[in-house]
Amino acid sequence: MDLTEVLMRNGFVAAEEEAEELLAAAGGDEARLDAMLERRLTGEPLAWITGTAPFCGLWIKVDPGVYVPRWQTEVLARRAVERLPAGGTAIDVCTGSGAVAVTLMRAGARVVASDLDERSVACARSNGVDAYAGDLFEPFSEPVDVITGVVPYVPTPDLPLLQRDTFTFETALSYDGGDDGTAILRRAIAEAPRFLRPGGALLLELGGRQADALQDALEAYADVNVLVDEDGDVRAIEATRL
Numbered sequence: 001m002d003l004t005e006v007l008m009r010n011g012f013v014a015a016e017e018e019a020e021e022l023l024a025a026a027g028g029d030e031a032r033l034d035a036m037l038e039r040r041l042t043g044e045p046l047a048w049i050t051g052t053a054p055f056c057g058l059w060i061k062v063d064p065g066v067y068v069p070r071w072q073t074e075v076l077a078r079r080a081v082e083r084l085p086a087g088g089t090a091i092d093v094c095t096g097s098g099a100v101a102v103t104l105m106r107a108g109a110r111v112v113a114s115d116l117d118e119r120s121v122a123c124a125r126s127n128g129v130d131a132y133a134g135d136l137f138e139p140f141s142e143p144v145d146v147i148t149g150v151v152p153y154v155p156t157p158d159l160p161l162l163q164r165d166t167f168t169f170e171t172a173l174s175y176d177g178g179d180d181g182t183a184i185l186r187r188a189i190a191e192a193p194r195f196l197r198p199g200g201a202l203l204l205e206l207g208g209r210q211a212d213a214l215q216d217a218l219e220a221y222a223d224v225n226v227l228v229d230e231d232g233d234v235r236a237i238e239a240t241r242l
């Protein structure tokens with residue numbers, strides 16, 4: 001049975017693409033390929049096995065234990081690039097592997113980043129990001145042009161509904177946003193103005209109806225926009241500092 005078929009029979013929806021990534025990572029070493037497949041069949045995230053994940057046309061290094069960047073975040077990252085002035089600066093909070101930060105750096109920005117998780121900080125650094133261990137804006141003092149954040153925003157009661165790979169392998173630190181999922185979003189919205197230049201942009205990933213729930217918290221900002229993907233699904237908010 002070929003690799004794609006094995007993956008398909010085990011319920012992996014993107015079997016063909018996954019087979020290609022595994023084959024490339026194994027580099028022709030059959031024993032290595034078997035070991036990688038065995039890990040994947042347990043549900044371990046593909047990126048932890050191959051060591052990389054695609055994001056905004058780049059390949060980002062992702063160490064085991066570090067949140068795997070998702071295509072759903074590309075809407076936020078691309079819009080953040082559009083908000084950068086020439087030679088602009090940015091803060092990426094909750095940076096994980098540094099995927100969003102790297103995208104901004106490739107667009108010419110000077111970026112600093114934070115994460116509570118030491119493994120994530122080390123991984124982001126290995127991707128070339130100037131990353132620091134700390135809570136949200138705690139490591140920073142200088143205002144910037146753009147702030148990005150894919151903060152945890154899953155409501156605590158929904159954590160068990162996350163897909164198998166996520167719930168089994170990834171840490172709740174990446175997902176748990178409190179009772180309605182907005183606890184850390186609210187903190188980021190409240191703290192960001194101190195770190196944004198006037199006219200600077202705050203971009204935060206969120207889901208479903210959270211943008212409505214955050215209207216009151218966003219009153220201190222101008223031009224609040226909801227960003228949707230090509231299917232019309234809500235992916236993020238963008239708010240401009242007055």
Ligand SMILES: C[S@@+](CC[C@H](N)C(=O)[O-])C[C@H]1O[C@@H](n2cnc3c(N)ncnc32)[C@H](O)[C@@H]1O
Pocket residue numbers: 067068069070073093094095096097098099100114115116117120134135136149150151152173174175184
């Ligand atoms: C959903 S992941 C996003 C990672 C990355 N930005 C991406 O899109 O691939 C959230 C990250 O936030 C980190 N984190 C959670 N709470 C945090 C906090 N209060 N301050 C800084 N980082 C935090 C987690 O360790 C995790 O790496």
